[in-house]
Amino acid sequence: MTAVAIGRAADGVRRRNAVLLVVLLAALLAAPWLVNDYLLTVMIVILYSAFTGQAWNIMMGFAGQLSLGHALYAGLGAYVSAVLFTKFGIDPWLGFLVSVPVAALSGAIIGFLAFRFGVSGVYFAILTIAFAEFARIGFDHLSLVNAAAGLFLPVAQYGHNDLLRLRGDPTMFYYVILAATVVAFALCRFLIGSRIGYYWLAIREDEQAARSAGIDTFRCKMYAVTISAAITSFAGVFYAFFYNNLFPEQVFGIGRSIEMILGPVIGGVGTLFGPILGSFLLTGLAETLDSALAAAGLDVPGAKEVFYGVCLLIVIVALPDGVWPPLARRLGLDKDKR
Amino acid sequence: MTSLLSLDRVSKRFRGLVAVDAVSFAVPEGGIFAVIGPNGAGKTTLFNMIAGAMAPDAGSIAFAGAPIAGLMPDAVCRRGVARTFQLVRPFPALSVEDNVIVGALLRRRDVDAARERAHALLRRFDLFDRCRQPASSLTLPDRKRLEVVRALATEPKLLLLDEMLAGLRPTEIDRMVAILRELNSESGLTILLIEHVMRAVMALASRVLVLDHGTVIAEGAPEAVVRDPAVVRSYLGAETL
Incomplete structure (x- = not known):
C-alpha cells in the first residue's frame, strides 16, 4: 500500500466514524420527544453508565491499571456536592468544582502509594477496593453526612427546571448527563490521540519497554488515575441531585464499582465506543428483562445481577475484546485509532 | 577518540x-x-x-x-541511550506506526511531527508497508527491526x-x-x-x-581477540x- 492509499483509507474510516457519531448524537438529542418518562429514566441510567465507563476506561483501557474502586470517586463527588448544597446552600456546579479536586487528590494518593511502591496488577485492584471500603465504613460513621441514616436532598416541586441548582424534571437531567457523556467522549478522544495517550498505551502494552523508550511511567500513571477520578466525580454530583438521597452502603459499595466497569468490559476495553455500546446493551437489556418480569407478575430478586453475570460469561467466552471491536470491523470502522 | x-x-x-x-x-x-x-x-x-x-x-x-x-x-x-531487548518487546497491540511514534515523542511533543519522523524511519527500514499492522502480527525479523526503529526514534x-x-x-x-x-x-x-x-x-x-x-x-x-x-x-x- 502506498502512503496515499493508506491516507485515503484512513479518510474513509474517519468519515464513517463522523457519520456514526452525528447519527448517534441526533438520535440521543431527539430521544426525550420519542420515548416516555419511564424509558427516559432508563436512558439516563444508560448514559450515566456510559459516562462512568468512559472515565474508568482511561485508567484500565488506556493506561492498563485495573481499578475496582471507582465508586470512591463518584461517592466523594456525590457527598461533597450534596453536603455543600444541603448544609451551606452552595449550588451543585460550584460543589462540582470542589469535588473535582477532592476526588482527584484521593486518586492521586492511591496512585502515589501504589505506583511508588510497585503495587500493580491484581494487587493494585485490591488496593483500590480497600480505599473504597475505607470510605464506605468511614462515611457510615460520619455525622456530618448523617452517617448510615443517609443524606437527603430537599425534593421540592419546581414549576420550572433550575439548571443552576440541578432541580427539575427527568428531561433536564437527561440533557445534563448527555452533555457530560459527550464531553467525556470528546475528552477521551483528545487524550488518546495526544502524547499522553500514546504513552498510556505503551505502558498498558509493556511497562518495562515503555520505560526504556524514555517514558516516565510513574508520572503518566499518576495523570491517568487523577484525570479518571476527576471525571468520575461528576457522575457522583449527578447521582446525588438525580436520586436526592445518599447512603454510604449504596454509594461506596463494591457493587457500584463493578457496575461501572461492566459497560466498557462488555463493549470493549480501551475503545472509545465500547463503554457507550456496552452500557446500552447491558442496561437496556437488563431493564427490558426487569419490566418483562414485572409484566409477567414475577418477583425475582437478583435477576439483574444474574443477567449481568450471564452477559459477562458470554462476552468473555465469545468476544474477549468486547462487542465493539468485531462490530467496528464489520462496519468498516476498525482502521481508526485503536 | x-x-x-x-x-x-x-x-x-x-x-x-x-x-x-x-x-x-x-x-x-x-x-x-x-x-x-x-x-x-x-x-x-x-x-x-x-x-x-x-x-x-x-x-x-x-x-x-x-x-x-x-x-x-x-x-x-x-x-x-536507547536499547533493544534480547527477547523483543514491541508494544504488541499497537500498530507498527504507533510503536515508533511512542519512541519519537520523546524528543517532540507534537504527535504529527512524531508521526512524520516515524514514517521516515519506517521507510528507511522497509517497514512502512506494514505501518498499520499490529506489531504482534510481524515476523520475528520484522519485530527485531521494529525494535531497532523504535529505539532510534528516541534519537540516541x-x-x-x-x-x-x-x-x-x-x-x-x-x-x-x-x-x-x-x-x-x-x-x-x-x-x-x-x-x-x-x-x-x-x-x-x-x-x-x-x-x-x-x-x-x-x-x-576483533582479529586479535579471536586469536x-x-x-x-x-x-x-x-x-x-
Missing part, C-alpha cells in the same frame, strides 16, 4: 553469585563496540546496568561525561543492541549488519552490541570485549578458527 561511555570496575552480585566482577571498559564515540562471551558470562546484566534496568553494586558508569549508574531506565534514555547517541541477530537467517543478518553500518557511518551513532553471531561481530565491530564468568578475559581489535588463546578456550572453541 574520546569515550562516550565508560565503565569503571562495575560489579553486580545476585546473592552469592557474582554476575559482573569489576568490569572496566570504554566505548569510543562513533565506534561499534561488541561484547561477546559464553552464556551466563554476565553480558545482559552488564547491559541492564548501563540501561538503568538495575543498579550496579559497585563501580561507576559515565555517559557523555556524567555519571548514570543507578538512574532509572527512562532517565537514561532521555540522556541519549548510543544504541544498545542485545543479541539483535540471534534467530535470524544469514541473509537477514547481512541486511541488518548493512543497516547498522550505515547508521554508524552516516550519523556517527555509537553502537554497543552483545552478539553471538561471530560473522557479524567480525564485520561490524571496531573493538571487542570478551566476558567470561563476569570478568574481562580479553579486549582489543587469543583464553578466548578460544572459554568461548569460541578451536573449530571456529
